Amino acid sequence: VNFRAQPGIEGVLRTYFQKLDAALASLPRTRRQQLVGEIRQHVDDAVAEQRPNSESELRDLLARVGAPEDIAAAALEEDPPTPQGRKHDGLVIAIVVLLLTGGLTIGLVLAFVVPPPSAQSSRSNPAKPHPKSPTTTGTTTPQSTTTAPPPPPTTTTTTTPTEPPPTATTVTPAPPPVVPSGVYDSGVAGTPHYFMVLTNGSAGGLTGSVDFAYQDGQTSVIFTFEGTVQGAEATLTPISVPQNGGGAQQDPSTIPSAMPLTMGGLSSGGYVIALGECASYLRFIQSMGQCNFVYSPTGSP
Amino acid sequence: MHAPLGTMRRMVASGAQLAQMRRGAIEYCVLALLRERERYGFELVRELSAADGLVTSEGTVYPLLTRLRGEGLVETTWQESNQGPPRRYYSITEPGNQALESFVDQWTRFRSAVDRMLEAGGVT
Numbered sequence: 001v002n003f004r005a006q007p008g009i010e011g012v013l014r015t016y017f018q019k020l021d022a023a024l025a026s027l028p029r030t031r032r033q034q035l036v037g038e039i040r041q042h043v044d045d046a047v048a049e050q051r052p053n054s055e056s057e058l059r060d061l062l063a064r065v066g067a068p069e070d071i072a073a074a075a076l077e078e079d080p081p082t083p084q085g086r087k088h089d090g091l092v093i094a095i096v097v098l099l100l101t102g103g104l105t106i107g108l109v110l111a112f113v114v115p116p117p118s119a120q121s122s123r124s125n126p127a128k129p130h131p132k133s134p135t136t137t138g139t140t141t142p143q144s145t146t147t148a149p150p151p152p153p154t155t156t157t158t159t160t161p162t163e164p165p166p167t168a169t170t171v172t173p174a175p176p177p178v179v180p181s182g183v184y185d186s187g188v189a190g191t192p193h194y195f196m197v198l199t200n201g202s203a204g205g206l207t208g209s210v211d212f213a214y215q216d217g218q219t220s221v222i223f224t225f226e227g228t229v230q231g232a233e234a235t236l237t238p239i240s241v242p243q244n245g246g247g248a249q250q251d252p253s254t255i256p257s258a259m260p261l262t263m264g265g266l267s268s269g270g271y272v273i274a275l276g277e278c279a280s281y282l283r284f285i286q287s288m289g290q291c292n293f294v295y296s297p298t299g300s301p
Numbered sequence: 302m303h304a305p306l307g308t309m310r311r312m313v314a315s316g317a318q319l320a321q322m323r324r325g326a327i328e329y330c331v332l333a334l335l336r337e338r339e340r341y342g343f344e345l346v347r348e349l350s351a352a353d354g355l356v357t358s359e360g361t362v363y364p365l366l367t368r369l370r371g372e373g374l375v376e377t378t379w380q381e382s383n384q385g386p387p388r389r390y391y392s393i394t395e396p397g398n399q400a401l402e403s404f405v406d407q408w409t410r411f412r413s414a415v416d417r418m419l420e421a422g423g424v425t
Contacts, residue, residue: 031367038342038363041386045343046359048384064350066358074361077324078368192386214379215389247379247387284386 008055013043016062023072027079030217033190035075037215039065040191179263179271184293185301186285191215192248194222194282195301196275196293204229206236206261210275210282212248213301220246222282223255234261236275254281264292271295320357327355328365328374329408332393332401335375339392342366366391374400 020039024032043065052058065071181200187193192215198208206227213219221244227236236259241252260276271294275282278291285291327349334340334348346362349355356362369375374397379387393401419425 035363035367039360041388042343042346042359042363044385064359066360070358071360071364075364078364079371214387216377218379247381 009052009058012055012058012062016043016068020068020071023068024075027072027075031075031079033188034216035071037190037192039071041215179273180295183296183299183301184271184273185213185296186290186293187213189213189217189301192284193301194278194285194290194293195219195296196273198273200229206234207239211301212246212284214247219301220244220248222248222250223252225259227261229263232263234263235259236261248284250281250283254283256281270297323355323357326408327362328369329401329404330355331362331365331369331391332374332397332404335391335393336398336401339378339390341380341388341390343388345391369397373397 017036017040021032021036024035027035043062046061046065047058050057050061052061179198179200181198184196184198185193186195193213194210195213196208196210198206201207206229207225209224210222211219212222221242223241224239225236226239227234237257238252238255238259241250241255243249243252259278259281262274262276264272264274273293275291275293277288279285279288330349330352331345334345340348342363345366346356346359349362350359366375370377370391373394375391376394377389377391380390382388416425
């Protein structure tokens with residue numbers, strides 16, 4: 001019985017977990033996600049065992065699991081918030097404020113002491129071509145960053161050894177969809193899911209890994225890969241398939257020698273990449289829809 | 302017709318006392334089940350729930366399991382499952398075994414003493 005295909009039943013589950021999440025709001029985020037993940041797994045197991053066919057049967061099942069308020073009360077009783085925890089939060093805020101104000105102060109001091117970039121050697125800023133360097137034609141490529149997607153490149157600059165500043169700017173055709181380096185998730189934190197760590201190298205090279213995040217936040221690498229981007233597509237080839245003993249570990253023979261990766265670009269949910277046909281070789285992927293990996297702005301799975 | 306206030310208070314108190322007794326004993330029931338063999342979360346909770354009056358709602362056991370793990374009385378490992386994602390299995394640790402043995406000793410004496418008093422009062 002594909003009970004989740006029934007909208008009413010799916011709605012009951014969604015409402016239950018929304019209430020549970022709200023009831024656990026006072027718990028630390030990691031603890032809350034872990035507990036919600038455990039309850040979700042329990043409900044999934046109970047559903048698989050009992051196969052409820054109606055909203056009423058599902059409500060009975062959830063009643064046995066417990067009211068969100070009761071679960072929250074038990075969680076707070078077992079692990080009550082402590083004044084020390086609040087003190088810790090205050091310490092973190094104080095450190096952030098100090099770092100910000102300290103950074104500003106150092107920046108102001110450096111502005112007066114250090115000469116402007118034009119007076120420095122190109123070694124101090126290797127990302128920019130030296131005006132006197134030999135002819136260079138370069139297309140900017142997003143480098144490793146996990147904090148914010150870089151702006152898409154739109155121009156190509158050309159310089160010659162005899163022309164101090166760049167004088168000609170040529171507009172090139174729109175580049176293929178570019179996705180930033182970073183972490184991409186196929187599920188939500190606190191529930192077992194795959195995620196991808198992607199590094200967009202130079203000259204269209206890709207490296208990274210496909211990993212599995214367990215319910216309690218532990219992770220293990222399923223395989224590492226390299227690949228080359230051509231347009232919006234890339235083909236990944238596995239480099240290694242670690243045999244680390246994790247529950248999601250796979251035999252190397254199960255990982256294809258070539259895997260298609262599609263750069264979906266920016267969507268409403270963030271940058272998306274699709275690991276084509278991944279349901280056919282990643283053990284815990286249930287449907288092709290789970291082969292879509294969405295950029296994680298926090299840089300964590 | 303409303304119950305007298307004193308009766309209501311006793312009913313509330315007895316519910317709270319029962320909850321306290323349950324809370325005090327259930328963690329040792331968890332340890333006892335794990336002493337027999339390791340179990341995964343759903344299996345463990347279901348066995349506890351099957352015992353009459355021990356668990357009021359299944360979901361409330363998970364915070365307890367987290368505390369026991371934090372105290373080092375149980376430990377967990379991930380194991381493959383042929384029915385879905387890997388499952389977290391719980392097993393008892395050596396400190397857990399010691400805590401259980403200590404409880405069993407105290408519980409046996411406590412239970413015998415209470416039984417004797419109840420028998421003396423002619424209520425059992």
